Amino acid sequence: MEFKLEAHRIVSISLGKIYNSRVQRGGIKLHKNLLVSLVLRSARQVYLSDPCPGLYPWAGGFFFFPTGGPWRPPPQQQPGELAAGPPAGWGEPPRPPPTEPQSELSAVSEAPRVGDAVPAATVTGVGDVPQGGEADAAEAAWSRVEGPCQAAAGEAEGPAGGWAVFPLGSRAARRPCGCPLGGKDPPGTPAATPRSACCCAPRPAEDEPPAPPAVCPRKRGAAGVGGGPASCPAPSSTPLKKPRRNLEQPSSGGEDDDAEEMETGNVANLISIFGSSFSGLLRKSPGGGREEEEGGESGPEAAEPGQICCDKPVLRDMNPWSTAIVAF
Amino acid sequence: MNYPDENTYGNKADIISTVEFNHTGELLATGDKGGRVVIFQREQESKNQIHRRGEYNVYSTFQSHEPEFDYLKSLEIEEKINKIRWLPQQNAAYFLLSTNDKTVKLWKVSERDKRPEGYNLKDEEGRLRDPATITTLRVPVLRPMDLMVEATPRRVFANAHTYHINSISVNSDYETYMSADDLRINLWNFEITNQSFNIVDIKPANMEELTEVITAAEFHPHHCNTFVYSSSKGTIRLCDMRASALCDRHTKFFEEPEDPSNRSFFSEIISSISDVKFSHSGRYIMTRDYLTVKVWDLNMENRPIETYQVHDYLRSKLCSLYENDCIFDKFECVWNGSDSVIMTGSYNNFFRMFDRNTKRDVTLEASRENSKPRAILKPRKVCVGGKRRKDEISVDSLDFSKKILHTAWHPSENIIAVAATNNLYIFQDKVN
Numbered sequence: 001m002e003f004k005l006e007a008h009r010i011v012s013i014s015l016g017k018i019y020n021s022r023v024q025r026g027g028i029k030l031h032k033n034l035l036v037s038l039v040l041r042s043a044r045q046v047y048l049s050d051p052c053p054g055l056y057p058w059a060g061g062f063f064f065f066p067t068g069g070p071w072r073p074p075p076q077q078q079p080g081e082l083a084a085g086p087p088a089g090w091g092e093p094p095r096p097p098p099t100e101p102q103s104e105l106s107a108v109s110e111a112p113r114v115g116d117a118v119p120a121a122t123v124t125g126v127g128d129v130p131q132g133g134e135a136d137a138a139e140a141a142w143s144r145v146e147g148p149c150q151a152a153a154g155e156a157e158g159p160a161g162g163w164a165v166f167p168l169g170s171r172a173a174r175r176p177c178g179c180p181l182g183g184k185d186p187p188g189t190p191a192a193t194p195r196s197a198c199c200c201a202p203r204p205a206e207d208e209p210p211a212p213p214a215v216c217p218r219k220r221g222a223a224g225v226g227g228g229p230a231s232c233p234a235p236s237s238t239p240l241k242k243p244r245r246n247l248e249q250p251s252s253g254g255e256d257d258d259a260e261e262m263e264t265g266n267v268a269n270l271i272s273i274f275g276s277s278f279s280g281l282l283r284k285s286p287g288g289g290r291e292e293e294e295g296g297e298s299g300p301e302a303a304e305p306g307q308i309c310c311d312k313p314v315l316r317d318m319n320p321w322s323t324a325i326v327a328f
Numbered sequence: 329m330n331y332p333d334e335n336t337y338g339n340k341a342d343i344i345s346t347v348e349f350n351h352t353g354e355l356l357a358t359g360d361k362g363g364r365v366v367i368f369q370r371e372q373e374s375k376n377q378i379h380r381r382g383e384y385n386v387y388s389t390f391q392s393h394e395p396e397f398d399y400l401k402s403l404e405i406e407e408k409i410n411k412i413r414w415l416p417q418q419n420a421a422y423f424l425l426s427t428n429d430k431t432v433k434l435w436k437v438s439e440r441d442k443r444p445e446g447y448n449l450k451d452e453e454g455r456l457r458d459p460a461t462i463t464t465l466r467v468p469v470l471r472p473m474d475l476m477v478e479a480t481p482r483r484v485f486a487n488a489h490t491y492h493i494n495s496i497s498v499n500s501d502y503e504t505y506m507s508a509d510d511l512r513i514n515l516w517n518f519e520i521t522n523q524s525f526n527i528v529d530i531k532p533a534n535m536e537e538l539t540e541v542i543t544a545a546e547f548h549p550h551h552c553n554t555f556v557y558s559s560s561k562g563t564i565r566l567c568d569m570r571a572s573a574l575c576d577r578h579t580k581f582f583e584e585p586e587d588p589s590n591r592s593f594f595s596e597i598i599s600s601i602s603d604v605k606f607s608h609s610g611r612y613i614m615t616r617d618y619l620t621v622k623v624w625d626l627n628m629e630n631r632p633i634e635t636y637q638v639h640d641y642l643r644s645k646l647c648s649l650y651e652n653d654c655i656f657d658k659f660e661c662v663w664n665g666s667d668s669v670i671m672t673g674s675y676n677n678f679f680r681m682f683d684r685n686t687k688r689d690v691t692l693e694a695s696r697e698n699s700k701p702r703a704i705l706k707p708r709k710v711c712v713g714g715k716r717r718k719d720e721i722s723v724d725s726l727d728f729s730k731k732i733l734h735t736a737w738h739p740s741e742n743i744i745a746v747a748a749t750n751n752l753y754i755f756q757d758k759v760n
Contacts (some may be wrong), residue, residue, distance in 0.1 A: 026406035038596040
């Protein structure tokens with residue numbers, strides 16, 4: 001358990017360093033950021049290798065789900081304990097859910113999303129995804145859990161009985177790149193990533209694709225539950241750049257999208273922005289910079305409205321992230 | 329060896345970022361974070377002051393690099409001098425290379441102690457004279473003047489590095505030199521500034537696959553075709569430029585197997601090599617990583633022949649050192665002139681010397697409080713256990729903001745230069 005705590009703390013510190021490196025004078029130091037990302041990876045491995053729902057049910061809940069039924073906190077945890085917050089190792093205590101019932105609802109609605117985000121999150125990094133950071137970022141997101149999803153929580157249990165325990169590590173092992181192989185997701189789970197295209201090359205701009213399309217059943221409506229490859233963006237386009245959620249919910253307001261992003265996509269987004277790749281670290285400007293390597297591909301995606309597919313919208317989303325990170 | 333006495337030069341405005349003696353040891357150059365170069369010259373020993381060994385006094389100061397802004401990438405380029413390397417002296421002038429993150433410059437440092445007087449068309453202040461007023465002609469003569477040391481930039485080698493330059497090294501042919509950044513090494517000819525040859529490129533096609541970077545590089549002291557470069561993974565590659573134009577394939581690969589019992593989150597960071605130096609003989613290379621200095625025999629690739637613990641008591645503090653960024657400090661290491669002693673810096677203004685023959689080591693401190701001119705440096709000791717003896721300092725009392733990253737050793741004498749943040753200390757071996 002202590003290892004897990006320390007791993008978590010190290011992940012927080014590392015993400016903070018990567019974030020700060022963007023504003024350092026002299027530009028991003030490739031060597032230092034490489035070393036920090038290696039530490040992130042080590043810490044992540046330790047964090048994942050110790051499957052312990054443990055002290056932080058909302059964090060543990062992201063990764064491990066009881067089979068069947070809505071998510072519940074591990075029985076040994078009491079609400080009082082929840083509110084107590086984590087030991088000092090976390091730095092700023094993660095914000096617990098506002099109230100218990102609300103948290104359950106939020107958590108429930110969270111479950112299917114995270115279920116999708118989790119494998120997708122592993123996709124984003126070629127072994128470099130700091131999963132530990134997901135929980136951190138997700139905590140900041142708890143406060144942003146909004147009504148719309150809570151209202152739909154009743155329906156949000158997702159595919160009934162489909163949630164098996166799936167430690168992230170096992171997902172990461174599916175392909176060298178961590179892509180979950182097709183068909184392994186629970187039935188009815190909207191595919192987090194297109195099966196036909198391995199979108200594992202981590203891209204800093206890829207904050208949206210890992211977010212599962214159906215972050216909330218209410219919003220899932222347009223695409224339907226069976227959003228699988230059919231709702232994937234065309235494989236020929238750069239899947240990483242297309243937020244699939246946006247494809248399925250063209251009418252979704254940006255506000256809602258952002259709120260949803262905070263809830264689950266933030267996890268993977270944070271990782272993809274900060275921890276998953278050096279291209280992210282080599283951005284010309286904070287939040288931007290993939291242009292130099294993906295300039296040719298950004299055209300069609302950038303043209304579509306509401307698509308968070310290039311770096312500028314990422315930049316727009318950065319402020320909530322920075323809150324999450326600074327909170328470390 | 330005898331304990332050195334000391335000559336201190338205090339208070340630079342900026343933090344010293346590099347220190348280098350020239351090939352004779354007569355000159356000592358320092359570069360700082362503000363882009364300035366300060367050169368010290370050793371006084372000639374005079375018969376009058378037999379007790380005063382040659383002291384180093386300021387010889388020249390100039391601004392080598394200025395901060396720049398890369399508008400294309402919206403990046404500020406720091407003016408900090410990363411490295412200075414001297415060229416061997418071939419005439420009355422001195423030449424050195426200084427580099428920041430992106431640009432290498434060749435500076436000529438020369439003396440002027442005479443000036444011409446008696447121009448016909450100009451008066452003494454340099455104003456032009458009306459030719460109509462000139463009735464006689466005279467030949468200008470050179471008259472002595474106060475010694476003036478001028479530094480002029482003779483070459484600027486720019487726009488060849490995408491990443492941050494960490495090393496420069498002058499080749500033994502004295503015609504070429506190399507500059508290394510995180511992913512590439514370029515070979516330059518001193519005369520040609522608009523071209524350089526790329527001799528090492530470890531940039532992967534897909535940057536996502538990046539696993540290591542180049543951390544230091546140096547030419548062999550005698551074989552102009554051979555150089556080494558170290559990596560962030562703790563490996564050293566020796567390359568022969570005769571083998572191919574692009575030295576992607578190493579001739580030799582030096583790596584020590586990792587000790588699994590020492591594995592931690594920070595294993596990779598502490599194995600990253602921060603400096604690599606050939607011995608003067610060319611037979612050995614020395615590498616510095618975060619906790620150790622290692623000496624390698626060029627003929628044995630699978631492990632170093634010697635490993636010296638610099639400050640192993642930090643091994644249990646790696647997490648804190650990671651938090652405060654100290655774990656990323658890049659310490660340098662140096663050989664003495666005979667390759668019998670190696671020196672490197674540590675924290676709390678401590679620096680360490682290891683005698684390779686006697687296997688003795690000593691920890692010394694560079695500080696004003698503890699040293700007066702001509703005082704003998706007292707060996708220091710860090711206490712790691714519970715009981716702290718008098719004069720020992722405990723690990724928790726170490727000041728990690730006082731770090732000695734840069735040191736230099738005179739090429740033939742026991743004179744060392746130690747940069748402690750913004751102070752330069754010069755220690756000389758005491759002569760009995």
